[in-house]
Amino acid sequence: MNRKRIRDIRNEELIEATIVAVHNHGYSVVTMADIAREAGASAASINYYFGSKEGLMEATMRHLLRKLRTAMIRGYKTSHSPTDRLYAVMDANFSDQLFTVEQCSIWMQFWANAPYSPHLARLHRLNRARVRSHFRAELRHLLPAEGVETARQALQNYMDGAWLQAALSDQPLDPVAARAAARRVVDLVLS
Amino acid sequence: MNRKRIRDIRNEELIEATIVAVHNHGYSVVTMADIAREAGASAASINYYFGSKEGLMEATMRHLLRKLRTAMIRGYKTSHSPTDRLYAVMDANFSDQLFTVEQCSIWMQFWANAPYSPHLARLHRLNRARVRSHFRAELRHLLPAEGVETARQALQNYMDGAWLQAALSDQPLDPVAARAAARRVVDLVLS
DNA sequence: CCATTTTTTGAACCGCCGTACAAGTTTTTC
DNA sequence: GAAAAACTTGTACGGCGGTTCAAAAAATGG
Secondary structure, eight states: OHHHHHHHHHHHHHHHHHHHHHHHHOTTTOOHHHHHHHHTSOHHHHHHHHSSHHHHHHHHHHHHHHHHHHHHHHHHHTOOSHHHHHHHHHHHHTOTTTOSHHHHHHHHHHHHHGGGOHHHHHHHHHHHHHHHHHHHHHHHTTSOHHHHHHHHHHHHHHHHHHHHHHHTOSSOOOHHHHHHHHHHHHHHHHO | OHHHHHHHHHHHHHHHHHHHHHHHHOTTTOOHHHHHHHHTSOHHHHHHHHSSHHHHHHHHHHHHHHHHHHHHHHHHHTOOSHHHHHHHHHHHHTOTTTOSHHHHHHHHHHHHHGGGOHHHHHHHHHHHHHHHHHHHHHHHTTSOHHHHHHHHHHHHHHHHHHHHHHHTOSSOOOHHHHHHHHHHHHHHHHO
């Protein structure tokens, strides 16, 4: 049991260090040594845990996806109308824990590299499909059938675009303002 | 005069080769040898023209930006109402020449790497500011003042998000459909 | 405490990449 | 048609990055 604990703790630490290091240096140029330095460990020990740099990156991506999913589930629990659930999806994506420059930045780096890594591409596709079906399900209750797809594209692309812009921001983000802006867009699309 | 000609022709060829090579291998891992092979030249000759890999990447980015700008200017010429000009901005971004997987892909790679390259970041910031002011100028004529900013964010982020998704697509894109979808979003936002 | 397992690490290995450069080839110019 | 300029390339260099591995250190368990 304790055997597992240590491993999990170390994994978590190394993944957090990966997020910071990738944000600081960029996915394309970040080195194992950078990450190791950030984590206060050695490059060799990272390979001990994750097997390879690619394994580490994949694990980091999974970590971020899990974070997003739990944020979404949390929001859904307290929402009782289609509109509230739309707000909840937005709130999850722009939650305090997720909507930081570091994480938007690394998210975009993963997106950009997905086409060249089957693992990343698969994770990305799954996530996107899940969000899409959430949007569709709620919008169906709020709009005539022929308007659903356009509204869904407007909302989902808005989210992606907002993250993209956030990743390139040179100032700290304001999640509260982002959530308010997102709700205004939802309202605009539903009006 | 001919001196300049050869140089320009070669530049164009090398940049086109860069776009293809970056699309095929990914910005993070593409090598000078890859690009040279794609262009049917040697790595050394690329350095002769562009000085360095970074110089080549910057020139490629400039090339893409110029393409976008000319597409936009072309559309503006034949538009005579604010709504038409909004359509024109969309049409430019989803024009047949620009809205291809290769170019969306490389564009996203540049975005992702902009935070780590002052040159790229500057180009990106300029472009984004230009698009923003275009949107604002047209929307001001179509919406009450307090609705302009939300609509602008919805449209601009939609565009970015659509490109992002296009970059990750594993099928050829359909620019005609993309333009139609974009117009529907414009209509939705203006309604 | 000692034996065993787990974890950590420094150093070495292998390979590759960007760049410089000198030597060739082609084109231009007079 | 020869001198000069522009262009091209093979090669070599310096450096660095991911991975491996053997050996040390720490933790575990009886």
